[in-house]
Amino acid sequence: MADLQDEPHTNPVTPVGPGSLGAEDPTGALLPGALDRAAALLSVHPVVDGCNTLVWTLRESPYHDIETSDAGVDTDIPRLRAGGVGAQFWSLLMPREAGATDQVVSDTLEQIDVALALMRRYPDGLCLALTADDLADARNRGRIASxxxxxxGRTLTDSLGVLRAFHALGVRILAPAGAPWAMEGLTAFGHEVVKEMNRLAMLLDLRGCPPAPACQLAAASKAPVIISHTGAAALNPHPDNVTDEVLLALRAANGLAMVGFDSVLTGDSLHAVADHVDHVRAVAGPHCVGLGAGFGAEPGVPRPTGLTDPSGYPRLIAELLERGWPETDLALLTWGNAQRVVRDAEFTARAAQHRRAS
Structure with a gap:
């Protein structure tokens, strides 16, 4: 059954407004042939975007309607479709976290509530995904898997009950950066967190973790780990960018580094972003690179030229085609690697549950 669900179905990429394919590329080059090939590839292997902060934006400004093009925010369903986005990780992190742990838990629960309300409000465009099969099923039905x-990770202190409660609410990813149990290496409780996340098929997101804890987390987890929004530190030594040491650890762990579209992390042009994607692929390997743009904001966030909203994805794929990327590697970049990481986490969970039952 899983093999049938993984088999890609064609979903046309519909050009919308300034992101229309065949228009002049904002970087100044006309790439109609590459853009056509990019659109064809994305219709079969859509993007799994590892990071979008729209939930926070809608919590602060709930008047946005993302079913139509909304100039007040950089993400809406028409532009997601125009960009060939087939699945989205909706970040539940907060730009301004409260100091007290109980407040962080309360704020996170409110974020989850806003995210679930988003799925209910737009059932024809979005659907909640809990498993790798859900990802494939949503793609095959023309929905954007969410x-x-x-x-x-700060929400977890000395009990795993909060983690299990998040899982029951549909959460499938946790970021340990800043958590006391993972700040300077894993504590005994930290090892228990990783073990329980493996049992629940939840993904560890190492975004924001320093290199030493990131490598330790990647080695401790029996399931692949991800970095949902980053750039290559070798090209830009920003503290949120991933070092080659961590990329090699991800490669050994069959993990996934997802490159963002953030001028601060990856430069101010589409070409600069492509350079970061190239570097991650070269160091971590074609099976460990993905895309996590970081859209979801109101106007004002600096974005690379040509990648100002999700409709720009075909332009990036066209650029990588022009650089000689084989379509097999692009299919991994957009869909295959993220699908595989989610499915591998489920295999790990089933193995852990089998060991516990025997």
Missing amino acids: LLGPVP
């Missing part, structure tokens, strides 16, 4: 997470 995974909840990450949530902050």
Whole structure:
């Protein structure tokens, strides 16, 4: 059954407004042939975007209607479809986390509530995804699969009950950065968190973790880990960018580094973003690179030229085609690697549950 659900179905990429394919590329080059090939590829292998902060934006400004093109926010369903986005990780992190742990838990629960309300409000465009099969099923039905997470690792203190409660609410990703149990290496409780996440098929998101804890987390987890929004530190030594040491650890763990579209992390042009994607692929390997743009904001966030909203994805794929990427590697970049990481986490969970039962 899983093999049938994984078999890609064609979903046309519909050009919308300034993101229309065949228009002049904002970087100044006309790439109609590459854009046509990019659109064809995305219709079969859509993008799994590892990071979108729209939930926070809608919590602060709930008047946005994302069923139509909304100039007040950079993400809406028409532009997601125009960009060939087939699945979205909706980040539940908060730009301004409260100091007290109980407040972080309360804020996170409110984020989850907003995210679930988003799925209910737009059932024809979005659907909640809890498993890898759900990802494939949503794609085959023309919906945008929606995974909840990450949530902050700070919400977990000395009990795994909060983690299990998040899982029951549909959360599938947790970010340990800033958590006392993972700040300077894993504590005994931290090892228990990783073990329980493996049992629940939840993904560890290492975004924001320093290199040493990130490598330790990647080694401790029996399931692949991800970095949902990052760039290559070798090209830009920003503290949120991933070092080659961590990329090699991800490669060893069959993990996934998802490159973002953030001028601060990856530069101010489409070409600069493509350079970061190239570097991650070269170091971590074609099976460990993905895309996590970081859209979801109101106007004002600096974005690379040509990648100002989700409709720009075909332009990036066209650029990578022009650089000689084989379509097999692009299919991994957009859909295959993220699908595989989610499914591998489920295999790990089933193995852990089998060991516990025997």
